Amino acid sequence: MKLYIGIDLGGTNIAVGAVSDDGKILSQKSCPTDSARGYAAVIRDMAELAEGAAADAGFSKNEIEGIGIGCPGTVDNKSGLIVYACNVDMKNVPATDEMHKYFPNVPVVLENDANAAALAEYSVSGNGADSFIAVTLGTGVGGGIILNGKIYHGFNGVGGEIGHFTLVHDGIECACGKRGCWETYASVSALVRQTEDAIAAQPSGLMAKIAEKDGKVNGKTAFAAAKQGDKAAQYVVEKYLTYVADGITSIVNIFQPEKLVIGGGISREGEYLLAPIREFLRKYDYNKYLTKTELGIASLFNDAGIIGAALAAKSAK
Amino acid sequence: MKLYIGIDLGGTNIAVGAVSDDGKILSQKSCPTDSARGYAAVIRDMAELAEGAAADAGFSKNEIEGIGIGCPGTVDNKSGLIVYACNVDMKNVPATDEMHKYFPNVPVVLENDANAAALAEYSVSGNGADSFIAVTLGTGVGGGIILNGKIYHGFNGVGGEIGHFTLVHDGIECACGKRGCWETYASVSALVRQTEDAIAAQPSGLMAKIAEKDGKVNGKTAFAAAKQGDKAAQYVVEKYLTYVADGITSIVNIFQPEKLVIGGGISREGEYLLAPIREFLRKYDYNKYLTKTELGIASLFNDAGIIGAALAAKSAK
Numbered sequence: 001m002k003l004y005i006g007i008d009l010g011g012t013n014i015a016v017g018a019v020s021d022d023g024k025i026l027s028q029k030s031c032p033t034d035s036a037r038g039y040a041a042v043i044r045d046m047a048e049l050a051e052g053a054a055a056d057a058g059f060s061k062n063e064i065e066g067i068g069i070g071c072p073g074t075v076d077n078k079s080g081l082i083v084y085a086c087n088v089d090m091k092n093v094p095a096t097d098e099m100h101k102y103f104p105n106v107p108v109v110l111e112n113d114a115n116a117a118a119l120a121e122y123s124v125s126g127n128g129a130d131s132f133i134a135v136t137l138g139t140g141v142g143g144g145i146i147l148n149g150k151i152y153h154g155f156n157g158v159g160g161e162i163g164h165f166t167l168v169h170d171g172i173e174c175a176c177g178k179r180g181c182w183e184t185y186a187s188v189s190a191l192v193r194q195t196e197d198a199i200a201a202q203p204s205g206l207m208a209k210i211a212e213k214d215g216k217v218n219g220k221t222a223f224a225a226a227k228q229g230d231k232a233a234q235y236v237v238e239k240y241l242t243y244v245a246d247g248i249t250s251i252v253n254i255f256q257p258e259k260l261v262i263g264g265g266i267s268r269e270g271e272y273l274l275a276p277i278r279e280f281l282r283k284y285d286y287n288k289y290l291t292k293t294e295l296g297i298a299s300l301f302n303d304a305g306i307i308g309a310a311l312a313a314k315s316a317k
Numbered sequence: 318m319k320l321y322i323g324i325d326l327g328g329t330n331i332a333v334g335a336v337s338d339d340g341k342i343l344s345q346k347s348c349p350t351d352s353a354r355g356y357a358a359v360i361r362d363m364a365e366l367a368e369g370a371a372a373d374a375g376f377s378k379n380e381i382e383g384i385g386i387g388c389p390g391t392v393d394n395k396s397g398l399i400v401y402a403c404n405v406d407m408k409n410v411p412a413t414d415e416m417h418k419y420f421p422n423v424p425v426v427l428e429n430d431a432n433a434a435a436l437a438e439y440s441v442s443g444n445g446a447d448s449f450i451a452v453t454l455g456t457g458v459g460g461g462i463i464l465n466g467k468i469y470h471g472f473n474g475v476g477g478e479i480g481h482f483t484l485v486h487d488g489i490e491c492a493c494g495k496r497g498c499w500e501t502y503a504s505v506s507a508l509v510r511q512t513e514d515a516i517a518a519q520p521s522g523l524m525a526k527i528a529e530k531d532g533k534v535n536g537k538t539a540f541a542a543a544k545q546g547d548k549a550a551q552y553v554v555e556k557y558l559t560y561v562a563d564g565i566t567s568i569v570n571i572f573q574p575e576k577l578v579i580g581g582g583i584s585r586e587g588e589y590l591l592a593p594i595r596e597f598l599r600k601y602d603y604n605k606y607l608t609k610t611e612l613g614i615a616s617l618f619n620d621a622g623i624i625g626a627a628l629a630a631k632s633a634k
Contacts, residue, residue, distance in 0.1 A: 154573025156607040165567030178601040250482030256471025284495040
């Protein structure tokens with residue numbers, strides 16, 4: 001068995017795993033990111049955690065075959081530069097070069113975290129699909145495109161931002177600066193906003209009560225109330241799922257991927273989420289005659305970042 | 318030099334060219350499609366024209382290296398079946414098998430016509446780009462995605478329908494059955510509709526006068542009036558170009574292609590079309606830090622179908 005290191009660099013924590021070449025996490029370590037201390041200290045911690053995770057899995061530093069770093073934001077996978085990642089407060093950080101100081105003989109790759117997560121999902125549920133897309137409904141709408149088993153990067157490394165096509169022309173302004181991005185309507189943040197709007201219109205309804213009990217509105221509020229038969233919540237959920245489904249159908253019309261999986265916390269709703277999306281796709285997919293894209297739920301959740309970063313290192317060999 | 322045959326099967330005419338392996342049309346023949354007579358007669362005509370075009374270029378039937386058929390609608394490029402093509406009134410037509418009756422020893426490929434056209438544009442202006450997209454603004458919005466020099470098909474052959482992502486959620490119903498497709502706002506047909514609406518609101522304006530002179534509203538009406546300083550026409554053109562640019566930016570955010578070209582009759586407007594799109598892209602592209610996609614105008618116009626079909630045959634070898 002060969003050993004890879006997968007690093008999931010997040011705004012709050014750095015999670016590092018020792019990963020087998022078939023994508024299993026053998027051991028895992030983490031520490032706070034604390035990006036205020038500067039990138040050199042952050043990357044030194046990554047290196048220490050990597051060596052520690054490898055040791056816990058029974059491997060020496062020299063036995064590591066490759067290291068993958070998954071990072072949010074804009075990264076240049078060719079040069080190994082973190083171009084701009086606001087969540088971890090890094091700009092123009094030569095991440096792979098810095099990591100090589102600790103592992104001079106080990107290949108190090110840098111990858112966008114959503115791309116890495118998509119590669120991980122592909123490894124567990126892609127079944128060798130020639131085209132595979134993972135969509136993550138979270139704070140934003142992220143995603144990754146896997147073609148012939150490899151991450152699609154675009155020519156500059158920034159490709160695959162499937163949450164940032166326009167779904168609502170001249171709609172709500174997105175964090176990216178453009179108006180009406182799919183993300184602005186289909187992310188969990190968008191669902192929270194839509195739920196809050198519905199609560200403001202009906203402050204004594206069931207959604208308001210659930211939110212009060214939970215201390216705040218979250219991505220589950222409307223789903224929970226809808227399942228209890230609350231009409232206003234059912235309307236919120238239906239409208240939200242229409243935004244999600246319209247976007248999924250758009251992506252399918254562009255790619256006709258063999259498989260598409262939906263991840264992020266909201267994907268724990270399972271068939272309750274998937275059934276209406278599948279129905280929308282059945283009706284509105286451009287492909288009316290040939291085999292349709294298989295829809296599924298992502299399966300790795302939080303581990304996707306570590307596993308995907310490790311597999312990106314493996315795939316670069 | 319090796320010789321390929323490119324066939325552009327259209328609703329009105331069949332155009333057949335003898336094409337050199339570097340993508341030059343050496344000779345060309347055509348006849349009316351007249352699809353009412355059934356597919357066997359249509360394909361027999363294709364075969365005759367192919368042999369004739371090869372002869373005009375100085376090649377015998379046996380010297381043809383490959384034949385490509387470009388067809389509108391849904392085609393299965395793997396099996397060579399025209400699944401459904403309403404423009405040529407064909408359904409479940411085994412096009413490559415039928416063609417093999419006349420050319421038993423020549424490889425025959427079937428390709429969606431927009432994909433074929435994109436491959437042709439790539440051959441003349443792709444400069445080896447690792448990712449290249451051609452968008453055609455015509456009756457609809459068609460396109461083709463060329464990755465690593467090859468047409469991207471999706472797993473079922475229907476991929477690359479870039480005109481059919483939703484730009485206006487819950488918008489105008491598209492011919493494909495979904496609402497708000499980019500095509501419904503950015504095609505020439507859409508521009509004609511937008512121009513007609515503006516004329517209805519201002520029946521004595523310059524656009525109305527130009528349309529009356531031309532006998533009807535067409536894709537040039539608003540552009541012509543706008544260039545003469547007509548405010549209402551400038552508003553139509555500006556709004557139309559915003560739809561176009563918002564869609565182009567969406568496609569760029571998904572693919573970050575090295576180059577993207579815009580074709581179709583309207584692309585003859587050149588910089589008048591391109592400048593505002595480039596400006597929109599500069600402002601709203603998700604990629605704020607790395608090299609940007611190069612925008613251009615398609616250069617082959619009507620020849621793209623024949624050349625692309627021939628190059629698809631070459632690329633399949």
